[in-house]
Amino acid sequence: MERIRRASHAGSWYTDNPKKLAEELDGWITAAGLPKSSDVRGVIAPHAGYSYSGRAAAYAFGNIDPTNISRVFLLGPSHHYYTPKCALSTATVYKTPIGDLPIDLEVIEELKATGKFELMNLRVDEAEHSMEMHLPYLVKVFEGHPVKVVPILVGALSAENEAMYGMLLAKYIDDPQNFFSVSSDFCHWGSRFNYLHYDKKYGAIHKSIEALDKMGMDIIETGDADAFKEYLSEYDNTICGRHPISVFLHMLRNSSTRIKIKFLRYEQSSQCKTTRDSSVSYASAAAKVDA
Numbered sequence: 001m002e003r004i005r006r007a008s009h010a011g012s013w014y015t016d017n018p019k020k021l022a023e024e025l026d027g028w029i030t031a032a033g034l035p036k037s038s039d040v041r042g043v044i045a046p047h048a049g050y051s052y053s054g055r056a057a058a059y060a061f062g063n064i065d066p067t068n069i070s071r072v073f074l075l076g077p078s079h080h081y082y083t084p085k086c087a088l089s090t091a092t093v094y095k096t097p098i099g100d101l102p103i104d105l106e107v108i109e110e111l112k113a114t115g116k117f118e119l120m121n122l123r124v125d126e127a128e129h130s131m132e133m134h135l136p137y138l139v140k141v142f143e144g145h146p147v148k149v150v151p152i153l154v155g156a157l158s159a160e161n162e163a164m165y166g167m168l169l170a171k172y173i174d175d176p177q178n179f180f181s182v183s184s185d186f187c188h189w190g191s192r193f194n195y196l197h198y199d200k201k202y203g204a205i206h207k208s209i210e211a212l213d214k215m216g217m218d219i220i221e222t223g224d225a226d227a228f229k230e231y232l233s234e235y236d237n238t239i240c241g242r243h244p245i246s247v248f249l250h251m252l253r254n255s256s257t258r259i260k261i262k263f264l265r266y267e268q269s270s271q272c273k274t275t276r277d278s279s280v281s282y283a284s285a286a287a288k289v290d291a
Contacts, residue, residue, distance in 0.1 A: 028058035042180035042287035059265035060284035076130030083155035104148035166250020173255035184241020190278025225249035
């Protein structure tokens with residue numbers, strides 16, 4: 001029986017007009033002007049409304065060579081639903097205005113059989129935007145190449161569980177037909193986010209935010225999950241996809257394929273100059289086989 005996850009954020013977070021959406025995505029990918037590489041096996045990309053982060057996200061998705069990939073694992077943080085575990089989708093298809101992505105039910109069953117995952121119902125699935133914001137880009141990039149998705153909602157994991165899920169999922173990295181789409185925004189700064197870290201030595205507030213984000217990005221590029229944890233506990237940077245990123249770092253550490261993450265784009269939704277201002281940062285990275 002088909003269980004459809006609707007494109008619940010189309011028409012608000014991004015356009016629900018298929019022609020306009022396709023044109024926007026094409027435009028951003030073309031503007032990023034990145035060479036497609038079959039060595040790119042994963043991305044870290046933002047998940048804000050496309051008017052905010054659509055352009056930045058192209059620097060992640062624009063790297064993808066779809067030729068040999070048949071399955072995309074989605075790792076997205078949970079914004080509304082609390083779970084200390086990872087949850088699997090119960091849908092059979094994810095809809096977007098420009099095409100649908102079938103769920104890989106075989107892999108979902110395989111993961112379910114480990115006993116480590118819970119299931120999320122369609123209501124939870126449709127309320128969450130972190131994975132949905134990656135879907136139109138994936139449909140666009142994989143045009144003409146049939147691909148299935150494995151959506152994994154990453155809950156508020158302990159350090160031990162981040163490592164456990166990383167070990168459990170690592171084997172999927174060693175299959176070059178698998179791809180990983182990791183969803184995260186970076187610093188959410190301002191009183192509305194309850195986060196006002198400011199190091200005056202950088203001058204303007206937005207420069208301090210950038211320095212803080214870049215410090216985190218540099219650590220992610222080293223692949224050191226423990227150092228990333230330490231950075232988060234020291235600065236408490238409001239990186240909403242901290243858990244998916246940590247799981248991904250543990251996956252890379254435990255796989256036999258050497259893969260390095262490199263950030264290719266950094267943007268802020270606005271430049272904070274006073275404590276009355278607020279902004280969200282967006283960073284895009286490609287995870288590439290390290291020859």
